[in-house]
Amino acid sequence: MHILDELQKRDLIQQTTDDEGLRKHLEENVVTLYCGFDPTADSLHIGHLLPILMLKRFQKAGHRPIALIGGGTGMIGDPSGRSTERSLNSAEVVKGYSDSIAQQLAKIIEFDKGENSAVARNNHEWLSSITLIEFLRDIGKHFSVNYMLAKDSVESRLENGISFTEFSYMIMQSIDFEKLYKEENCTLQIGGSDQWGNITAGKEYIRRRNSQENGEEAEVFGLTVPLITKSDGTKFGKTAGGAVWLDPEKTTPYEFYQFWINTDDRDVIRFMKYFTFLDLGEIEELEKELETAPEKRIPHKRLAEEMTKLIHGEEALQQAQKITEALFSGELNSLNADEIEQGFKDVPSVTIEDKELSLVDLLVNAKISSSKRQAREDIKNGAIYINGERNQELTYQMSEADRIEDRFTIIRRGKKKYFLIRYQ
Known part of the structure; x- marks a missing residue:
């Protein structure tokens, strides 16, 4: 099945710049494509998964993906899909984020697969060396302000205001596309639907700078994936x-x-x-x-x-x-301490210094029961479980046997109320 047919059957294509042209291009070539990931945190989240997996799908179909880390663009901030200006991070922070994201991408996309091995690039490599005069004279002259203002990512911000910094982001992403086109023969950029304006701007920039003397235009394409929404109206991820x-x-x-x-x-x-x-x-x-x-x-x-x-x-x-x-x-004794750390990350927890407390005192000290009287009633009524085992012994003394790897005890009160006891 053609990769585009597969993507369409999965409802993964929002827009393409030229569906028929891209289809033919993919049939006739091992296509190099890229997607950019700006380091706005020290980890990617599942909101990034769709474009990452699109790179992987193209790779599985025999094409060559580039994972572009936005070490340069990440210092500016993409206005797409935002109503307010991003906070700017320091160069050191952005570099740390970039390194972490590169490691995560390497676990998903294959960087050792022969002809279509993935490539990792960082746009800080070229964006950081462009001078102001070069940016304005040699690059900026190819972008009409009217053209940029008409893009959704910019137009949607005009009422609340957009800085020249974020306004210039479109140009920086266009530089990326052209750089990868020249150095890596990259002819396809993919991204989320909010990237459509940036992608088409890059395509137009490549056309302006790289059209042949014989009148033939540089052949590059763009493709976006849909914005993911959940049926209940909450935000995906x-x-x-x-x-x-x-x-x-x-x-x-x-x-x-x-x-x-x-x-x-x-x-x-x-x-x-x-x-x-x-x-x-x-x-x-x-x-x-x-x-x-x-x-x-x-x-x-x-x-x-x-x-x-x-x-x-x-x-x-x-x-x-x-x-x-x-x-x-409810068979919690099968879990080790690390598994308990994962499974009970969000339940109420308390740190206890005295490991030899009575069960009654433990329930009160950990605020599981409101008083010693209530604690005794809870124990007597069979409402208290230690590591999944019901305990109805009013004089029960906590011991090493109740501590999982000497780190945790799990107390359950009633059917669903869990409490994690941590030991120093």
Whole structure:
């Protein structure tokens, strides 16, 4: 199947600059394409996944992706999709962010795959060396202010104001496209739908600077992916705890797995098409499973498995599944301390210095029960569980056996209220 047909069946194409021309170009060439990622944080999040996976899809189809780290553009800030000016970071911070993002991209896109091995570039390499006179005289003359003002990314900001700094971002991204066109024979830029104005500006800049003397225009293309929305109206990639990051230190593999497994029924098949590399026929079968047995949540589990394995690996997936099963069954003794750290990251926790407290004192000190009298009632009524095991012994003394790797004890009060006891 042609790569564009595959993308269309997955609803992954928002716009192209020339559908027929791009189709022919992809059929006749090993095409070099790029997508840029500005380092605005020390990790990418799942909002970046669609363009990253688009690079991977093109690579699997035999083409050559470039992951462009925006070490230069990241110091300016893209106005696209924003109503306010970005805060500017120092050069040192942007470099640190850039290094972290490059490492994350290397885990997803293959940089050792022969002819179509991925390439990593950083636009700080060329943007930092352009002089002001060169920028204005040799580059700026190719951009009409009227043309730039008409772009959505700029026009939407005019009412509230846009600085010359962010106004110039379009030119910087155009420089990137032209640089990669010349040095890497890069003829396709991809990005989110909010990048359409920047992409078409780059295409026009290449046309102006690189048209042949015989009248032939430089042949380059642009393609955007759709903006992802959730059926319930909430923003994709956000949870109550904030963004869902690709860095396991910021969003644990268990949390990452849970994000996907909790996908709304109305979104799960669409997200499988967007984010997984499962065959479309298999996705159709999973859609039937959803219709006939929605309570089993088979597509949700498969989506969570595929995404966790893709981003964090098989071992992290198995660990996330183990934590999920332990929490569902209540058999918490099967978890080690690191798994408890992941699974109980967001539950109330308290640090205890005295490891030899009675259970009654522990419940009061950790504010699990409001008083010693209430603690005794909770224990007597069978409402207290230690590491998943019910304990109804009023005189019970906490011991080493109740501490998992001498770091944690998990107390459950009632059916769902968990508390994490940490030991110094």
